[in-house]
Amino acid sequence: xxxxxxxxxxxxxxxxxxxxxxxxxxxxxxxxxxxxxxxxxxxxxxxxxxxxxxxxxxxxxxxxxxxxxxxxxxxxxxxxxxxxxxxxxxxxxxxxxxxxxxxxxxxxxxxxxxxxxxxxxxxxxxxxxxxxxxxxxxxxxxxxxxxxxxxxxxxxxxxxxxxxxxxxxxxxxxxxxxxxxxxxxxxxxxxxxxxxxxxxxxxxxxxxxxxxxxxxxxxxxxxxxxxxxxxxxxxxxxxxxxxxxxxxxxxxxxxxxxxxxxxxxxxxxxxxxxxxxxxxxxxxxxxxxxxxxxxxxx
Ligand SMILES: C[S@@+](CC[C@H](N)C(=O)[O-])C[C@H]1O[C@@H](n2cnc3c(N)ncnc32)[C@H](O)[C@@H]1O
Numbered sequence: 333x334x335x336x337x338x339x340x341x342x343x344x345x346x347x348x349x350x351x352x353x354x355x356x357x358x359x360x361x362x363x364x365x366x367x368x369x370x371x372x373x374x375x376x377x378x379x380x381x382x383x384x385x386x387x388x389x390x391x392x393x394x395x396x397x398x399x400x401x402x403x404x405x406x407x408x409x410x411x412x413x414x415x416x417x418x419x420x421x422x423x424x425x426x427x428x429x430x431x432x433x434x435x436x437x438x439x440x441x442x443x444x445x446x447x448x449x450x451x452x453x454x455x456x457x458x459x460x461x462x463x464x465x466x467x468x469x470x471x472x473x474x475x476x477x478x479x480x481x482x483x484x485x486x487x488x489x490x491x492x493x494x495x496x497x498x499x500x501x502x503x504x505x506x507x508x509x510x511x512x513x514x515x516x517x518x519x520x521x522x523x524x525x526x527x528x529x530x531x532x533x534x535x536x537x538x539x540x541x542x543x544x545x546x547x548x549x550x551x552x553x554x555x556x557x558x559x560x561x562x563x564x565x566x567x568x569x570x571x572x573x574x575x576x577x578x579x580x581x582x583x584x585x586x587x588x589x590x591x592x593x594x595x596x597x598x599x600x601x602x603x604x605x606x607x608x609x610x611x612x613x614x615x616x617x618x619x620x621x622x623x624x625x626x627x628x629x630x
Pocket of ligand 1: 451
């Protein structure tokens with residue numbers, strides 16, 4: 333279940349996972365990705381590509397980080413539509429924060445968006461870099477890249493490009509970026525350490541990142557794992573916040589700061605399916621799912 337994915341993430345050297353439970357690791361709506369079992373990093377990535385490929389093709393925004401099965405809930409309460417550069421066609425409601433808010437992007441900057449989806453944050457970043465800057469989105473899902481490139485074409489931007497690549501092995505040169513942003517992607521990546529080290533590599537010395545992502549605090553009771561995933565999404569591959577920050581420190585990032593931390597509450601009725609009133613109180617004290625936006629410098 334979730335722990336299988338988390339153990340996989342945190343114990344990635346062994347590259348093992350409980351294959352019997354990895355339908356949960358796909359963070360799929362039921363039936364979205366079929367009856368999949370995965371035992372390697374490659375398998376997990378194939379599940380993610382399939383999932384986001386389908387979302388890009390149907391573009392209804394009901395993705396991993398967006399909604400409950402009934403489509404009524406959005407983690408991403410931050411409003412994009414007031415932002416300069418916002419392009420509705422690029423907003424598939426897949427984000428879990430607003431990384432550009434704290435990214436200190438300046439005119440002329442080179443910005444790289446890791447896991448750029450349909451380009452939502454790229455177009456917002458482009459409004460800040462202006463024409464003299466450059467924005468590069470990296471994603472490994474073909475249908476997302478197609479959508480993002482079409483969006484850039486429609487908007488007439490020639491300094492926003494989308495590159496196909498795995499963020500564990502970014503096809504960009506070192507010391508390229510003034511700013512790296514990312515929105516709700518690292519939780520999906522099996523080898524977070526490798527992906528963070530790649531983010532570090534492509535940043536110029538002294539440059540910085542602003543990343544929004546889902547993290548956990550405390551242990552999620554087994555009985556609740558499935559409902560939490562269906563309700564909040566993006567939980568299966570999320571790791572403890574302290575571990576997340578430690579991985580960033582291990583890559584050499586400095587001045588780490590959580591710029592925003594938003595609790596994602598599981599509704600009482602979801603909890604009540606599995607826990608008694610006293611257990612619910614204890615659960616609310618001991619466990620949390622959070623959307624964070626974290627800043628750090630190379
Ligand atoms: C939750 S969506 C977020 C998309 C976009 N950041 C947004 O906020 O709209 C995750 C995106 O990350 C991409 N992705 C996941 N793992 C990746 C990896 N290892 N390398 C490149 N892209 C990845 C998926 O294809 C998908 O487009």
